[in-house]
Amino acid sequence: MTDRLSQLVGHLPHAEPRRARADRIRSRCHEVLERRHRQAAASRPVRRIWEPVVAGLGGLYLLAAIVLALEMYGVL
Amino acid sequence: MDRETELCLVERLRDGDTAAFDAVYDELNARLFTFLLRLSRRRDVAEDLLEETWLRLVRHAARLRPDTRIAPWLFTVARHLYVSYVRSRVLEDSASAGLMTLWPFNISHSSPFEAAAASELERRIERALASMPASSREVLLLVAVGGLDQADAADVCGISLEALRQRLSRARALLARMLDEDVRSTTHVLGEVVP
Numbered sequence: 256m257t258d259r260l261s262q263l264v265g266h267l268p269h270a271e272p273r274r275a276r277a278d279r280i281r282s283r284c285h286e287v288l289e290r291r292h293r294q295a296a297a298s299r300p301v302r303r304i305w306e307p308v309v310a311g312l313g314g315l316y317l318l319a320a321i322v323l324a325l326e327m328y329g330v331l
Numbered sequence: 332m333d334r335e336t337e338l339c340l341v342e343r344l345r346d347g348d349t350a351a352f353d354a355v356y357d358e359l360n361a362r363l364f365t366f367l368l369r370l371s372r373r374r375d376v377a378e379d380l381l382e383e384t385w386l387r388l389v390r391h392a393a394r395l396r397p398d399t400r401i402a403p404w405l406f407t408v409a410r411h412l413y414v415s416y417v418r419s420r421v422l423e424d425s426a427s428a429g430l431m432t433l434w435p436f437n438i439s440h441s442s443p444f445e446a447a448a449a450s451e452l453e454r455r456i457e458r459a460l461a462s463m464p465a466s467s468r469e470v471l472l473l474v475a476v477g478g479l480d481q482a483d484a485a486d487v488c489g490i491s492l493e494a495l496r497q498r499l500s501r502a503r504a505l506l507a508r509m510l511d512e513d514v515r516s517t518t519h520v521l522g523e524v525v526p
Contacts, residue, residue, distance in 0.1 A: 258503075260456075260503055260506050260507055260510070261471070261474070261475050261503060262475075263452070263453075263456055264456060264460070264471055264472075264475035264476065264506070265475035265476060265478075267365075267453055267456060267457065267476065268453070269361040269362065269364075269365045269476075270361070270364055270365045270368045270377075271360075271361055271364060272360075272364050272377070272378045272381055273378070276378050276382070277360065279382070280356075280381065280382045280385050280386075281353070281356060283382070283385075283386060284349075284352055284356070284385050284386060284388075284389045285349045285352065287386065287389040287390060288344075288347040288348070288349050288352055288389050288392065289347065289349065291347050291389075291392070291393060292346070292347030295347065295393070
């Protein structure tokens with residue numbers, strides 16, 4: 256009985272939002288996706304330049320810290 | 332939608348592919364809307380929550396995990412939005428008059444008699460669903476209408492699988508009892524009218 260009821264609930268007809276509303280939802284979502292896609296594409300060249308620069312500066316800082324530490328302990 | 336297709340769609344959604352969005356939208360929109368409509372019992376509310384659910388997906392698309400399972404993700408968001416809505420509006424649980432605005436749906440049946448019988452049964456189920464407590468209604472809807480398996484439905488509700496099974500079992504029993512009472516009250520009324 257209860258399994259049959261679940262099946263009956265599952266077979267109840269699906270509802271649809273009003274056509275105009277459904278179209279509005281789709282177009283708003285497209286807008287968001289397209290805007291994000293454009294932003295991601297625009298930020299890609301900047302990231303291509305800045306990421307190696309930041310990594311290089313970080314590496315130099317680390318190297319300087321190691322050299323300083325070695326000098327303090329008289330190794331260098 | 333098989334898993335391979337779903338993973339591919341997630342990957343494309345992460346890249347902002349509108350065609351991938353359309354594929355997901357076409358696949359899940361009716362199920363999601365039906366879930367929200369039967370949960371909220373108000374078309375305007377269901378449409379607002381539906382729109383917000385889809386907007387959350389696209390705003391979050393770039394941060395989706397590659398192994399995201401889209402249907403449970405969307406139903407979780409939809410349910411959270413509905414819970415937030417209820418909390419903010421203190422929705423009265425007994426108002427079921429708006430339910431009949433769900434009709435008519437396009438259903439094809441083999442004969443007018445069968446159509447009438449099926450339609451009557453569906454109306455009874457809709458009425459019973461509408462008057463169930465929200466916690467029972469949502470588990471039934473997630474499994475039966477949303478098509479989620481029990482583990483996914485448990486995740487969506489934020490409860491253990493065992494708790495979900497118990498809730499589902501109670502919901503089915505309650506629905507059966509309500510339908511039974513509905514039939515008995517109809518028979519009683521008929522008995523008073525027909526000599």
